[in-house]
Amino acid sequence: MVQPEPEAVDLGVLLTCLRGTIDRLELEFAQYAAEFEKDEGYSYEGYDTAADWIRFNCHMNSHAVWNSLAVGAQLARLPQSVEAMRAQEIGYAHLATLGRTAEAVGKVFDETQLLPLAKKFSPGKFHHKVQHYRHSLDAKAYNDGQERLAEERSLRIGTAQDGCLLISGVLDPVGGATVRNALEPLARPSGAHDHRSREQRLADALVEFFSAGKPANLQVTATIETLKGLAGSAAGEMEFSLPLSSASVQRVACDCSVTRVLLNQDSLTIDVGRATPKIHSSLRKALNLRDRYCQWPRCERSAHYCDGHHLQHWIRGGPTDLDNLVLLCKRHHRMVHEGGWQLIRTDEREVIVIAPTITFGLPRGPD
Numbered sequence: 374m375v376q377p378e379p380e381a382v383d384l385g386v387l388l389t390c391l392r393g394t395i396d397r398l399e400l401e402f403a404q405y406a407a408e409f410e411k412d413e414g415y416s417y418e419g420y421d422t423a424a425d426w427i428r429f430n431c432h433m434n435s436h437a438v439w440n441s442l443a444v445g446a447q448l449a450r451l452p453q454s455v456e457a458m459r460a461q462e463i464g465y466a467h468l469a470t471l472g473r474t475a476e477a478v479g480k481v482f483d484e485t486q487l488l489p490l491a492k493k494f495s496p497g498k499f500h501h502k503v504q505h506y507r508h509s510l511d512a513k514a515y516n517d518g519q520e521r522l523a524e525e526r527s528l529r530i531g532t533a534q535d536g537c538l539l540i541s542g543v544l545d546p547v548g549g550a551t552v553r554n555a556l557e558p559l560a561r562p563s564g565a566h567d568h569r570s571r572e573q574r575l576a577d578a579l580v581e582f583f584s585a586g587k588p589a590n591l592q593v594t595a596t597i598e599t600l601k602g603l604a605g606s607a608a609g610e611m612e613f614s615l616p617l618s619s620a621s622v623q624r625v626a627c628d629c630s631v632t633r634v635l636l637n638q639d640s641l642t643i644d645v646g647r648a649t650p651k652i653h654s655s656l657r658k659a660l661n662l663r664d665r666y667c668q669w670p671r672c673e674r675s676a677h678y679c680d681g682h683h684l685q686h687w688i689r690g691g692p693t694d695l696d697n698l699v700l701l702c703k704r705h706h707r708m709v710h711e712g713g714w715q716l717i718r719t720d721e722r723e724v725i726v727i728a729p730t731i732t733f734g735l736p737r738g739p740d
């Protein structure tokens with residue numbers, strides 16, 4: 374006997390139904406959480422607040438707990454909003470913002486002013502709109518809130534065992550916006566072959582931002598052998614970094630706005646001092662004017678963020694002149710020196726790139 378085909382499930386319908394159920398459960402949870410807070414039962418177990426008790430015992434993060442407590446405590450002022458949520462006109466995320474706002478602004482809260490916005494906008498956008506409402510009600514309180522956030526700013530940097538820099542921190546909204554304003558344009562995908570994740574692009578943007586437009590005044594210490602990439606040479610040294618590969622030393626030295634300290638093999642300093650930039654200012658101007666942006670195919674990073682790259686490295690006798698130089702952004706400069714990509718400039722002055730050849734192990738000798 375032929376079995377009938379099972380009916381296809383409409384996943385979209387299923388998801389919205391499930392979300393409606395979860396939202397209603399969240400509301401129920403919020404009601405009980407507020408009751409629990411009133412009863413102060415948590416204090417017998419040694420917790421300072423109901424929020425702490427719920428966080429540990431219900432395995433929730435603080436933000437979610439505060440939402441529940443606010444919604445539960447403010448329910449009496451949110452009758453129309455609750456109804457709208459039950460009718461799935463808004464979600465629990467909207468209700469949480471309404472509850473937190475009612476809690477923050479106090480007696481003057483009026484849900485009818487916000488509910489139409491909640492119905493119209495996504496939870497993220499609604500949260501944004503609500504900030505205007507809060508400001509309009511009490512600009513001073515809003516400012517005080519922003520000031521409190523600014524007081525909580527912090528930035529921690531540390532070095533991991535493998536030499537990587539670890540960064541974590543919190544910035545107030547204005548400080549955060551300033552940083553994003555600088556990083557976001559630099560973090561967009563750029564050029565052919567850009568397979569970086571958003572996190573990688575942001576990390577590159579940070580480095581690029583700090584090293585742009587001025588000589589990377591890095592003190593690099595390396596032997597001539599390292600600079601030439603000869604077999605058996607030691608790694609280079611740079612302040613705040615673990616030893617650098619010779620490919621990295623070559624890249625930093627390519628634009629050569631570095632303090633150059635060369636050591637001979639007995640580690641005696643044989644050349645100390647601020648090396649004049651390899652590409653002097655008038656040549657740099659001419660290079661910027663000619664190339665205007667990174668010369669990697671389809672990369673449009675402006676000259677301000679670029680290094681001057683010697684097509685034939687000066688350490689191998691390449692001249693520092695316009696014919697032998699091209700602008701490359703930091704990432705593409707790295708792809709050439711450390712990543713093994715090759716750049717070729719055609720007779721039409723077009724730059725083409727060749728991916729590194731992948732080799733699997735050493736060629737095998739005859740058996």
Ligand SMILES: [Zn+2]
Nearest residue numbers: 624627682683
């Ligand atoms: Zn270079």
Ligand SMILES: [Zn+2]
Nearest residue numbers: 667672702705
């Ligand atoms: Zn580029």
